[in-house]
Every structure is written in structure tokens, then in C-alpha cells.
Amino acid sequence: MQRRVVITGLGFVSSLALDREGTWKAMLEGRHGLRALSKLDLPGEPARIAAEVDLPEGAGAGPRATFCERMARLAATEALANSRGLEGLDPRRAGVFQGAGTSGMPIAETYLEARLRGAQPKAAEALYQTPAVVTEAMARDLGALGPRSTVMNACSSSLLALGQAFERLAGGSLDFALAGGAEGLCRTTYAGFASLKAMDPAFNRPFSRDRAGLNLGEASAQFILEPLEQARARGATILAEVLGYGASMDAHHPTAPHPEGDGAARAMEMALGMARLDRSEVDLVSAHATATPANDGAETAAIKRALGEAAGRVSVTSSKSQFGHTLGAAGAVGAAVAVLALRGQVVSPTLRLEDPDPACDLDCTPLEPRERRLRAALVNAFAFGGNNVCLALRRWEGA
Amino acid sequence: MTTAFPDLVITGAGLVLPCGDGFEPARAAWASRTPSFAELPEALGPGRGAACTAFNPAGIIPPMQLRRLDRPSRFAWAAAHHAFLDAGFDPRAGGDRVAVAVGTNTAGSEASEAFMRPYFARGPEGASPMVFPNCVANAPSGHVALAFGIKGPSTTQLDRENACFSALEQARWWLEGGVADAVLVIGVDGLFPLLVELLQRTHLAARQGDPRPQGDTGLLPGEGAQAFLVETAARAAARGAAVRARIRSLAWSCGTEDGPASRQDALARAASEALAGVPPRAWIAGSNGHPRLDRAEARLACDLPSLPPPAHPKALWGELCGGGGQLLAAALLETPGPVLLTAPASFGSQAAALLEVQPTR
Numbered sequence: 001m002q003r004r005v006v007i008t009g010l011g012f013v014s015s016l017a018l019d020r021e022g023t024w025k026a027m028l029e030g031r032h033g034l035r036a037l038s039k040l041d042l043p044g045e046p047a048r049i050a051a052e053v054d055l056p057e058g059a060g061a062g063p064r065a066t067f068c069e070r071m072a073r074l075a076a077t078e079a080l081a082n083s084r085g086l087e088g089l090d091p092r093r094a095g096v097f098q099g100a101g102t103s104g105m106p107i108a109e110t111y112l113e114a115r116l117r118g119a120q121p122k123a124a125e126a127l128y129q130t131p132a133v134v135t136e137a138m139a140r141d142l143g144a145l146g147p148r149s150t151v152m153n154a155c156s157s158s159l160l161a162l163g164q165a166f167e168r169l170a171g172g173s174l175d176f177a178l179a180g181g182a183e184g185l186c187r188t189t190y191a192g193f194a195s196l197k198a199m200d201p202a203f204n205r206p207f208s209r210d211r212a213g214l215n216l217g218e219a220s221a222q223f224i225l226e227p228l229e230q231a232r233a234r235g236a237t238i239l240a241e242v243l244g245y246g247a248s249m250d251a252h253h254p255t256a257p258h259p260e261g262d263g264a265a266r267a268m269e270m271a272l273g274m275a276r277l278d279r280s281e282v283d284l285v286s287a288h289a290t291a292t293p294a295n296d297g298a299e300t301a302a303i304k305r306a307l308g309e310a311a312g313r314v315s316v317t318s319s320k321s322q323f324g325h326t327l328g329a330a331g332a333v334g335a336a337v338a339v340l341a342l343r344g345q346v347v348s349p350t351l352r353l354e355d356p357d358p359a360c361d362l363d364c365t366p367l368e369p370r371e372r373r374l375r376a377a378l379v380n381a382f383a384f385g386g387n388n389v390c391l392a393l394r395r396w397e398g399a
Numbered sequence: 400m401t402t403a404f405p406d407l408v409i410t411g412a413g414l415v416l417p418c419g420d421g422f423e424p425a426r427a428a429w430a431s432r433t434p435s436f437a438e439l440p441e442a443l444g445p446g447r448g449a450a451c452t453a454f455n456p457a458g459i460i461p462p463m464q465l466r467r468l469d470r471p472s473r474f475a476w477a478a479a480h481h482a483f484l485d486a487g488f489d490p491r492a493g494g495d496r497v498a499v500a501v502g503t504n505t506a507g508s509e510a511s512e513a514f515m516r517p518y519f520a521r522g523p524e525g526a527s528p529m530v531f532p533n534c535v536a537n538a539p540s541g542h543v544a545l546a547f548g549i550k551g552p553s554t555t556q557l558d559r560e561n562a563c564f565s566a567l568e569q570a571r572w573w574l575e576g577g578v579a580d581a582v583l584v585i586g587v588d589g590l591f592p593l594l595v596e597l598l599q600r601t602h603l604a605a606r607q608g609d610p611r612p613q614g615d616t617g618l619l620p621g622e623g624a625q626a627f628l629v630e631t632a633a634r635a636a637a638r639g640a641a642v643r644a645r646i647r648s649l650a651w652s653c654g655t656e657d658g659p660a661s662r663q664d665a666l667a668r669a670a671s672e673a674l675a676g677v678p679p680r681a682w683i684a685g686s687n688g689h690p691r692l693d694r695a696e697a698r699l700a701c702d703l704p705s706l707p708p709p710a711h712p713k714a715l716w717g718e719l720c721g722g723g724g725q726l727l728a729a730a731l732l733e734t735p736g737p738v739l740l741t742a743p744a745s746f747g748s749q750a751a752a753l754l755e756v757q758p759t760r
Binding site for chain 1: 508510515516522536543576593597600657
């Protein structure tokens, strides 16, 4: 017997604002968080734009907390604000599921750079800061004694973490989950995407004819998930229902997506199947849409295959135009955007979409937000390794 | 929290271990308890460890692909190849009904170091677009999917020393949820110079000689990959597959804090729940020579005096040799019967499992 699972908390730390409502308001005002890169010293790199998060001193702070961990803790605090936490619940039935980002990688980079200079930096921190540290810190903060999962599926990590939380809650082995992801900038990812010629030196332009690549960004989105009956019993504010998820691999190429979006379409179809959702009910796709030449066309093809005729009526949006590509956190960010859209019945815009690519011929919500009826949403996240994840959400109408 | 595995079985395994590739070298090393530790190859820097120096993927990985792969991906590919052969399973025929769940501590790290060293020396000109895709920890799962035409779900778990048990946990959910018909669970790790240096500079590495569990000697790193094809018993029976082991239980427990007593309590709870009153014939333990893990298992031996004496795969093949996959491998080398596995972690969740090892094929 599967239990219905709902979202009762959402925290969102972004380059637009350090909270959910501030971020959403700015998105609907057409603002973005991209700016000249200031956090990384990258001599010789031509692309110098990123969506950086500025945290006030002390925000999200904890013992030995990295920037990723601080963002995650801040978002989790907001997600938990309207929840009573684990009060009255068995902490052994509370889990934490996190999609890993760069986490402690900046520390390892600094260590390696110092060693190459012949210095003797402290070694302990470089070894200690594994991605699991963020998951463990959040579990400690929450007092959760149930499962902890640290997923590293590159850019689909945090969406799979949400899927894992959903299946444990629906399957009855958990009663409470904190799930999401956090991503900070580091030199490895910046130099890496630059080496692949995947970075746009200007602001990214998802779905545009002249799109030229991605910008990197920082963010964290954290969700509280729990069974519907429990949420009702405690009078929680329900933001949306999680219906299911799908996951697949392309088995096509280590970094490039399948040109017809085969794996992406299968992930979406699997999500629809697990959700028992008719594709005609899907009104929104929070797309992966990185603005790389290869991704956006393949994703368009995948949406068309998965939704069939319904694809012609669906609204598609790319939050990469506001936040850049937040890599490990991208799936959670896309899910946050979808939840807020379902709640407000308004689709956030894809910015800078002035000249749509004919190969991306869906309604990609160019430039302006759009109010419309939104019943259900699909959230996409695709990754290196041909890894695809899709999460299905439904508007909460009190049913 | 116990997760029962009433009908899941391991129908094939592929082992890439420091003692060699395949079951025979592993069986010989396990029977004689012969450690694989030696001075590491020069490329890894000074120090001892259990490197897969005899690893030879010729005939398994085509040369063109081989040069694009980092060490963990090579290990994972070879282990997957052996596991599918052992199981008599054609992954291409399974398509999107086959999944991959990887547990690792180090995948992606070797490539990250290899990517950043020339970058720091020469700037963007030193950054290799061929190396960068392997900097993500899920590179092995992507390469395995590509190699074997696997199109189902995939996860890579980075949950410390028992990450492979987390991968097994995800396999359970996908199999019981009907998302997949078979899940290839892989534990994989690869040595790299920065890791070797960090272990020594933090004094975690064994100070002299080989690690001795319960000896407070420090640990030594290893590397390798262990792949296990996990299916429901019904599906395995339907295709006439022989079974290497039944997975009877997998239990997890977290302490209320990160102190040693809390970790010990958690491991004891997980072990008791995994056993559920079944007397094990053997106990495969995760002690590695470092007190953080060893003391939890020492306490368990006191709490449950009826347990058989523990056997320690990490005393032969090292820590970081497959995210706990080396424990599962050792269990399959035991004589038939119920085998308890305890997989303590330095932080976070402690794991235990009970496998019913079947007679050797």
C-alpha cells in the first residue's frame, strides 16, 4: 500500500535572495542572479559570469561548515520553519537525503595548490570535507536518526535524492524526510566546463537560437516531505504533492545527451507511470535547459515524446536563466521553482529568450511570467554519464 | 531500522581486488588470510597500500575506451563484466529494466587531481576536456551503462565506508518497487596520490607494517571494484539462475551523536536487527585498524558473545577498496550458511546485513 506524500516545507537560498519568497518574487519580476564572477581566481578563463550567493557572516554557520553546508543549513532552517520538526515523531523514522555538490572541493583545491607551491597546509580538513558531511550536519541539526543518503549523480543528484525520499515515505519505511541539495562554485567545475567549451561568456540563453552554453551558479533548495495523513493530522501547510519519479541512463555518451532525448523521455515516462498521471494533466515542465546547444533541443524532443500532443499545451521554463546551472543542486532548484509555480498558478519566465530556436518549439515562457492553470508539473534534471531524473508534482488543492 | 530482504538474491559477482581479478585469487587470499599490502607504485607516491597492480582489463575494455577511463571506471567496468558473466545475464537484453547502484568514497577524486594539477601549473591550457568528465563520482556508473547498454535508473552513493551498502539499499527499493528487474550493485574505489598523502599527513595511515584490526595501528588504503547482480528470487528462478547468496536483511542505525559510544550503540542495534535471532555461521567485520571503526565492533563482540570470531577483509585489501563492497565479496567466499556483515562508518549511519551464502557452483 503506497502512501501519498506531500511537501510541507521549502527553503530556497539563491543568488536572487536568501529565502523562498524573496527568490520567487524576484523571479516573477524578471530578475536574475547572474553577475561578473567575483569568488574565484581564474586567470586566463574567458567566461567570467556566475550566479553567486552572498551569505551574511554567520548565516548557516556550523562547526567546520563549508559554503555549501552553510547554504544547505540556511535553506533547511527555512524549510523547517513552518514544521514542528520531529516533535511527536520517531527520529528513527526521519531521514535526510542530499544531492551532493562540490561540497568540500574548494578546500581540496586550495590544499593541492598549496602543495604544488611547496607549502605544508593542514591536511585534516581536505580529508574530512567529503560530500557526506553536509548530509550528516543536517541530520544532526534535525535530530534525525533514520537513513542518510548522499547521492552524487552530477547534475541530477538532488532530484534523485528527492525521489529516494519519496519512495521511502510512500513505501512506509519513513515518516519524515529532509531532502534537497546545495551547490557552490569551485575551480574544478568552472575550469572543467570551460575546457569542454560549454560556458557562455555572456548571460546564458536557454532555448534560444544563438544559445552558447551555460553559466554556473550557487544555490540550495531543501524540502520537507511527509505522508499526507500525517501532514493533515498536524495541520501542516501543504505546498504540493509528490506523485513519483523516473530515472534512466542514456547509454549513449559520457557527457553529451542522446540527440533525440531518448533517456530523458524514458525518465519522464517512468515518472508519469509511477505517478499514475495522465500526460494531459501536465501543465508545466521545469526543464533542465542548460542553454548548451546539445541539451535544449534534445530535451525538447524528449518532452514531445513523453507528453505527445499534450506537449503543445504545456508551459516550459528554464530556471537556469535566473540561477545559472547549479549542478548538484539543479534538480532541487527546478523542483522548488515548480512547487512555487503550482502554488501561485504562475509560470516563471525563461529570461533572454528573444529569438527561440526552431528546434525548441514548445511554449518556453519567454521573458515574462504567465498566469495559467497549473495542475501538475514535471521537473527534469540530466547529468554527465547520461543520467536522467524526472520528478512528478501535483498542485495541492486540499483534495 | 531494518529493511527485510525476503526475496532478493545475488546471482553473480565480479571481483577486482588487490589480490587479483576474479574469484580464484580472492578465494586463495581469503582462505590463507594473505594481505595484499605493499609499497605503492611510484606514481601514487611513497606509502603502503593495497593497489591493484595486477589488474589487466585487456580483452574486456577496448583500448580506445581504456585511455578515456579513470582507474575506478576501469575497475567498475571489469567487475561488471565478470558479474554479468557469472550471473549468465545479458544486460543489453534487459535494457531499461536493468539499474546500476554504485557505492564509493573516492570515485571522481583521482580524475579531479589529474585535472587540476596541470590547470594549476598552466592555467586553462592545462585543463583536459578528456579528463574532466571523470571528475564526477558517477563516472563509473556512466561508463558501465555505456559499455553494457544499461538504460535503467542509476545512483552513486557517497555514504562513507559503507557506501556500497547504501547502494544495496537503493537496489532493494528499485527491485521491490518494480522499477527494475535487476540491479548491478558496485562498490568501487581507486587510489590516487593526493589521497595517499593525506592519509599519511593526517596520521590515519598505518604507522608501521600492515593494519591490524583491534590493534590501533591505523589503516591502509586499498582499491578495486566488486560488482553484484541483485535480482528477486522469483525472477532469478524464472531464468534458471544459480544463486550465490540470499540477502536476508539489511539494517541501518544512527547514533544520537557522533561520539564513539553512540556509534557503538548504533552498530550493535543494526547488527541485532540484521540477525533477528539467526545464529550466523561467520562474521565479516569492517574493522580497518583505526579505533573509530574497530571499537564499535569490539563492543559488538562483547555484547553478542555468541558471534563467531570476526574476519576482516580490510586487513587484507584495505579501506577504500570498494566502499564496503570488499565485505560483500568476502561474504561470498565463506562456506554456505548465514553470514553476518557489519559495516561501521566513521560518521553517520552504521550498517549490518545477513547473507545466506549458497553452496559454491
